[in-house]
Amino acid sequence: MIGISKLYCGTVEPSDMLRYGRKAKEMPSHLLQFSEDKKPIVVWNTTRRCNLSCVHCYSQSANKQYDDELTTEEGLALLDNLAEFGAPVVLFSGGEPLMRHDLFTLIERAKALGMRAVISTNGTLIDQEKADRFAELGLSYVGISLDGMRETNDKFRGKQGAFDEAIAAIRYCQKAGVKVGLRFTINKRNVLDVSDIFDLLIEENIPRVCFYHLVYAGRGSNLMKEDLNHEETRKVVDLIIDRTYDMHQKGMKKEVLTVDNHSDGPYLYMRLLKEQKPERAAEVMELLKMNGGNSTGVGIACVSWDGKVHADQFWRHYSFGNVRERKFSDIWSDTTDPLMAKLKNRAASLEGRCATCKFQDVCNGNFRVRAEAATDSLWAPDPACYLTDEEIAK
Numbered sequence: 001m002i003g004i005s006k007l008y009c010g011t012v013e014p015s016d017m018l019r020y021g022r023k024a025k026e027m028p029s030h031l032l033q034f035s036e037d038k039k040p041i042v043v044w045n046t047t048r049r050c051n052l053s054c055v056h057c058y059s060q061s062a063n064k065q066y067d068d069e070l071t072t073e074e075g076l077a078l079l080d081n082l083a084e085f086g087a088p089v090v091l092f093s094g095g096e097p098l099m100r101h102d103l104f105t106l107i108e109r110a111k112a113l114g115m116r117a118v119i120s121t122n123g124t125l126i127d128q129e130k131a132d133r134f135a136e137l138g139l140s141y142v143g144i145s146l147d148g149m150r151e152t153n154d155k156f157r158g159k160q161g162a163f164d165e166a167i168a169a170i171r172y173c174q175k176a177g178v179k180v181g182l183r184f185t186i187n188k189r190n191v192l193d194v195s196d197i198f199d200l201l202i203e204e205n206i207p208r209v210c211f212y213h214l215v216y217a218g219r220g221s222n223l224m225k226e227d228l229n230h231e232e233t234r235k236v237v238d239l240i241i242d243r244t245y246d247m248h249q250k251g252m253k254k255e256v257l258t259v260d261n262h263s264d265g266p267y268l269y270m271r272l273l274k275e276q277k278p279e280r281a282a283e284v285m286e287l288l289k290m291n292g293g294n295s296t297g298v299g300i301a302c303v304s305w306d307g308k309v310h311a312d313q314f315w316r317h318y319s320f321g322n323v324r325e326r327k328f329s330d331i332w333s334d335t336t337d338p339l340m341a342k343l344k345n346r347a348a349s350l351e352g353r354c355a356t357c358k359f360q361d362v363c364n365g366n367f368r369v370r371a372e373a374a375t376d377s378l379w380a381p382d383p384a385c386y387l388t389d390e391e392i393a394k
Contacts, residue, residue: 001210002264002291004256007284008241008272009248014286038292039086040301040332043093043120043313046075046103048305050096052122053158054147056185056214056223069305070323072102076109078303078323083113085329087301089140091118093313095305098125107137116140120183123169124162131172142173143210145183146197148190156189170204181208181255188226191236198243207254211240213261213384216373217314224374230386237264241271262293262363263385269362270391285362293364297343301332311343315369343368352381357392 006012048066070078082090090110097103097119110117117137123144134142147156150163173180184190184197194211201209214227228236237258244256258264265288272281292299302310308319309331320340321331335341342349350365357363366382374383 001257001259002262002268004241004244004258004264004268005248005254007265007268007287009245010280010283011248011253012287014283014290038295038299039088040295040299041089041091042082042087042328043091043300043302044075044078045093045095045302045305045313046070046097046106047095047100049099050094050122051099051124051159052096052162054122054145055156055158056147056187066305069100070307072105074307074324075102075106078307078328079106079109079113079115081323081327081329083110083115085332087115089116089118091120093120096122096125098130104133104137107134107139111138118143120145121169122157122162123166124159126169126172128172128175131169131176131178134173134178135176139178141208142169142178142180143183144169144180145185147185148193149196149200152190152193167204170206174205179207181210182206183210183212185212185214186228186236187214187223188228188232191228191232194236194239195243198247201254202247202252208256209254210257210259211236212259215260215314215367216370217316227384233261233384233386234267237267238271241268260367261382261384262366263382263387265291265293265362266359266387266391288362291362293360293362294366294368295364296368297340301328303328311339312369314367346379349379351377351379353389353392354379354381354385356394357387358394359387359392 003012047069079090092103092106098121107117117139118141119139120143144166146163146166147153153163154160170180182197182201184194186194197209200206214223216224240256240258247254269281269284269288272284296315297311300312302313302315303323304310304316307322307324308316309321309323309328310316310319318339320334320337323331335344346365347360350360354360354365366385368378370384371380371382372378
């Protein structure tokens with residue numbers, strides 16, 4: 001993820017990391033992306049079941065009971081191992097995690113073990129009672145997916161009223177004192193709503209938004225032709241930067257991030273140079289190097305509802321093993337698996353323009369699963385990279 005507000009607006013400096021020794025366990029959550037030890041943030045798809053049917057769902061969820069989900073006992077054992085391994089954050093996801101009956105029990109265990117616990121939800125099932133329970137448990141963050149304003153979002157998510165229910169959930173969480181933010185996946189269907197989302201942040205006093213670039217996985221594979229072209233991507237990234245800067249200039253210090261396209265980092269760096277801000281550009285480059293680019297298979301991991309371990313939440317066509325058979329820590333550390341070994345040291349495997357890109361150390365080859373989906377070649381250039389050959393030439 002690329003912290004637009006952190007990097008462009010200067011809310012984070014390279015020196016900020018030194019006081020924490022760049023150790024994930026000791027760093028505040030907003031600086032975790034700059035940690036040095038890269039213990040994985042673990043996305044646990046606690047259930048595949050979901051009450052909505054979003055067109056871009058990477059897990060291809062539906063509102064039905066799925067067999068073979070981890071039991072409560074198996075889930076608690078997983079959390080014990082994650083904490084022992086040093087995973088700083090567990091992200092409870094789905095499907096829709098609130099459809100899992102023991103979610104509060106799992107959150108309570110994660111917090112008791114010293115991990116940060118966050119959830120990714122469509123928000124439609126959150127009421128005041130649940131929001132108050134999140135507060136009691138010490139949940140660190142609630143990320144609510146909203147893929148456009150009312151009409152756009154409801155079409156995208158397959159339910160009329162989903163937008164209003166998500167807004168109500170935001171208000172419930174705010175009343176309970178739980179940090180809440182938005183998750184927005186950019187594509188041709190909703191790109192015109194991006195500016196309105198910034199207006200919504202201001203109107204509802206929402207402190208955080210993550211703009212996700214489209215990843216071609218699950219039902220999202222069907223949207224490949226609806227991804228933005230490179231010119232459109234540049235325009236929307238510029239819009240995100242401009243609106244973020246405008247808010248900060250007006251004293252609204254909201255956190256804005258882009259996710260799932262590490263081209264955004266070099267692009268922001270080059271924009272600072274064009275704006276004749278070389279000192280900040282140099283600091284941004286230092287921070288981007290600390291970030292290290294795409295962290296699939298290193299700093300991000302996924303455990304599926306059935307216990308399978310994946311390189312990230314989009315890569316469920318390949319499993320490194322199952323936590324029912326081996327501990328997550330053993331699976332994640334086992335580099336006898338060729339893919340795991342290459343992901344942990346991928347520079348030698350990258351092909352084409354990714355192999356010679358001067359920004360390789362701050363991008364790390366971007367999304368391999370997107371390259372594979374688009375080209376059938378795991379190590380080919382990511383088609384979502386919108387930087388030109390001239391911009392990336394050494």
